[in-house]
Amino acid sequence: MRRLPVLGAAVFLTLGLFVPQSQAATVGAASGATAPAPAPRAIPVPKSPHAISDNPRFRLSSQDSAEETAPRPAPAAAKASKLAPTAAADACGDLSGVIDSTGTALVQQLKALPQITCTYPLFNLTGEDARKTFREAQMVTVADALRDASATYKGDNSTSVGQLVMFLRAGYYVQDNHADVVGDYGTALKGAARGALDAYFAAPRSKDVTDANGEILNEVVTLIDSTHEAGRYAGVVKWMLGGYDATWPGQMNLAMQHVEWVVENGFKAKNDERGWRAALKADPAILDTWAGFITRNGAQLNRLDVVSNVGRHLGNALDVPELKDRVRPLLKDLINRYPNVGPTAPITMNLGWYTRQYDRGNCAAYAICDLGQRVLPAVLPTQHTCTPGLKIRAQDMSPGQLASTCTSLAGQDAYFHRVIGDKGPIPGDVNTDLEVVAFDDYTQYALYAWAIYDIDVDNGGMYEEGNPAAPGNQARFIAHEASWLRPDFQIWNLNHEYTHYLDGRADMYGDFEAGMTTPTIWWVEGIAENVSYGYRGERNADAIAEAARKTYRLSELFDTVYGQEEDPEVNSNRVYRWGWLAVRYMLQKHPADVQTILGAYRTGDWTGARTFIKQTIGTRYDADFATWLTTDCATNDCGPLPDAPTTATTPLCTLGDPRQFDQNCRRDGLSAAAGNYSYHFVYLPAGVQRLTITSSGGTGNADLYYGGGSWATTGSHLAKSVNAGNGETLTIDNPPSGWVYFSLAAAQDFSGVSLSTRTG
Structure with a gap:
């Protein structure tokens, strides 16, 4: 089962709340005296530098970071030689x-x-x-x-x-x-x-x-x-x-x-x-x-x-x-x-x-086997449904904050598929439900999340994928608000962690431990950082600064694993910042290779992917990667995050009716005036398990609607994707056989839009 930790810290004191200390060992279940169940698949979230150093209310412990402590208040900086008076x-x-x-x-x-x-x-x-x-x-x-x-x-x-x-x-x-x-x-x-x-x-x-x-x-x-x-x-x-x-x-x-x-x-x-x-x-x-x-x-x-x-x-x-x-x-x-x-x-x-x-x-010896259940309703009283497959449980979020979080996640779905290429969920992955848990701040997260969700809390949060093949499985991102950014509202690493959820469904077969058979962290964390920064339109200044140092060769980054470097900060730097650089380079310069690697990851062929990375790619891109770090990163912020080649390489539809699609084809140059539609349909034989419809490119704002056996409109539809711009994706599981209908609705005038269908 998949567990990815979020960025966090060990013993923090903020707003007067002590939190549990750093957990060096993997911790098992605390719900009973019987042997613990296997740990859920979990991925760590990057720790917040603000929570550790920039916010004076946070400290690692009563003691300074060094073994011995200087007095408080801290003395002023010393002179280079003889000391002038500074204390009194x-x-x-x-x-x-x-x-x-x-x-x-x-x-x-x-x-x-x-x-x-x-x-x-x-x-x-x-x-x-x-x-x-x-x-x-x-x-x-x-x-x-x-x-x-x-x-x-x-x-x-x-x-x-x-x-x-x-x-x-x-x-x-x-x-x-x-x-x-x-x-x-x-x-x-x-x-x-x-x-x-x-x-x-x-x-x-x-x-x-x-x-x-x-x-x-x-x-x-x-x-x-x-x-x-x-x-x-x-x-x-x-x-x-x-x-x-x-x-x-x-x-x-x-x-x-x-x-x-x-x-x-x-x-x-x-x-x-x-x-x-x-x-x-x-x-x-x-x-x-x-x-x-x-x-x-x-x-x-x-x-x-x-x-x-x-x-x-x-x-x-x-x-x-x-x-x-x-x-x-x-x-x-x-x-x-x-x-x-x-x-x-x-x-x-x-x-x-x-x-x-x-x-x-x-x-049982402490009468606390139900401790998590006891504190849950008091600590996380807010429950909100974004969509049937996306829910939020929070300690203290306003209606506006709940709505903005739902909107952010909905929009990111289409962005992710545009970057990765629209292949839909991995066959057998039924992880359709995600719960986002938001504690009020880091200390509340660290104080309670271990008891409620049986996780380690020496991080910035935790994504638990669970078993993606189990019907009814509950994937969960356990997080906290970025309190140091207030009055602005932000759930720390929300978009990074949501990418893990999407990546787990679309790219990584099985659970997290299966994916760790060979080093895949360069991709897992690198794509999460790229999508998170790219979707939010933020510049990854730390990674761009790292590029100038040219610390690692690309072939080295393919070997990245958690805990590889002795210094935790150096390791975090390699996992997240250099992961961002490695994935960005590969998406820009070698998208076909990325698709080959993901094709193996999607089927669980970890050895095949590793062989391709180490033998076919090997060190052949190292010199170009070093040049890219010096040129593109220095002059163009490492360049834009490109769309995946999937849409461009999907063949054009050949049927005479411009509204009709084959099962796997695309139509370009679609347009409509505001308030109007571009109507389309496709014939599906019996046995199709999944239909994916994707729009991209062009100008204006086209929203995507699916109507099943009836024409799709804004007032009559079974599913919709209504993001800003033209990047929309709908994945329909087990669609009916026969003719099915979908449309692009012009929220604003749009033109030059590409629309594709894919079945699986």
Whole structure:
């Protein structure tokens, strides 16, 4: 069954809604304890660059993209050499003394800084300044100074311990991003950092629930994460989970927020290199404290709250086999204690997702086998029918938005067939019904789509073809609105994904897994991008820019598969942008070859298509492709997307009556004045399974009507295609034998139109 993921992201926070984390493994069904059914055919949708980087309300997690985090607000860009003050204007002075000092002088320079924020520019050091400042010996010096200062810590920054902590944080951050410049950190720093943290947490005033202590504590908690020592300081996390409540002041609340970094990265660490899992196994009572942290502060659950933020990671404990029995009843209680919609949804739905990820097939243990069915009517209340074969289910769409979506999809059908060539559905493909599901934004999609539709959500949506040979099969595109474009309305990748539906019916035999027998992604994603951009009349600026780089040969692009490149962004670039370029070139320069390849794809002859691509085509077009990238793409935006050669190569009708068609022929130069018709008919013998009628070319606006055994008019017809312009297609399954009638109705004066019929 066919599943194509849409463009998306992993752990996003937008409008205050947490969403499940990136899913690295294929996830099975969550609807019962029995073995899961085979996954539906699904194709991923490209991720939105806007949702990831351009919209400030989105972030991958509480942590920045780098391993270590810079302080918030982010410091201004650093100078190339000595740093001028950036964090607190002139009050901070020049940081040259910090950069150039060593030993006791370095500690004195740091303590002399008038406030903690004066250290912010250190996070931007690069080059020789970074090496001098943060080489291991310097870090050990400051860690030892923090250890000594912690012995008399007074619960505030009166002795400048904050500046020492921030120096260490900055060092780990810069080294993590520029290890080739700073050099490696070894056992000397590891021991010194442990000594500093041990001394701080041993100080009685380190547990003061005050803003003064919180200002230091929130950075020290982050330093735990920087040093990769989550397991060693599990007791600190347990104390904070057990002590936190709504009375904690702002800076202490911030320290609690930073606990998320410690536990999240502790679970993620390979081979438990941070010791977090071992610490939980040694003291599983931390899990009870964690659950109590949530229930004790349940009144705070309101999307952006620290309780949801930190609490949801309790679900990661299911990934520790020794803790499963201990954590199962805790999660069952939490998931069912609070509503699964509204302000408490981020905690309940995230914890539910963890049970699917790490305890799949065991939903009964959490009483959530019907979770998707429970939330469906509340989350997706809007149902709308465009046509009998096209329906929309939405979270929040206006009547106008529903109508415009229906119109967009109807018009794209004819455009697709004009580009591909009108051959009609693959014999045996009965996938006549498509449901478009539109969540309100990415976070709503990620929060609920996994439970309702049993899909991964680390993408921009999902197209599920299902089994195209099964009667009554429901193909479905599960998507979300492009909230970053508001007030303009757009369902992200709607036209891209609808192309997958059309392509699956017209070009790709069987299900998605069958098509993956050989590399076909160059075509699957390349044609979806071409039709999506072309139909909307948009310039694919990113792909055109890629053309100038000439990164790939055409013969390489024929080998593209999902996940081929190690870097996800590079892989996405190859799949979508270079897929667009490869398909566009082939449609322009070698349309006959495209038809040969699609002829094999339509019959499921994947090996035959592959042989033709690798042996007949091989590398013979590589040089011309490189020239095309340099010329056509540089001067003409890679040229227009041409119509398929099918209409032009369909033979002209030879019957004397200009209204009559053979089963497979075309008539050119048709015309009519506005309000009038160009009437036609064809005789069909018994046994014809499909009649396809296509119009194209010319000027004006001709709409296509089919009347079956009667003349077709705008007021009396069985089917119609009424797009702007003259690109219309009607596919009639199991038409009656005998004479059938169709017409071109002039919505405006039209002339020079070609009309063709094809039976199958």
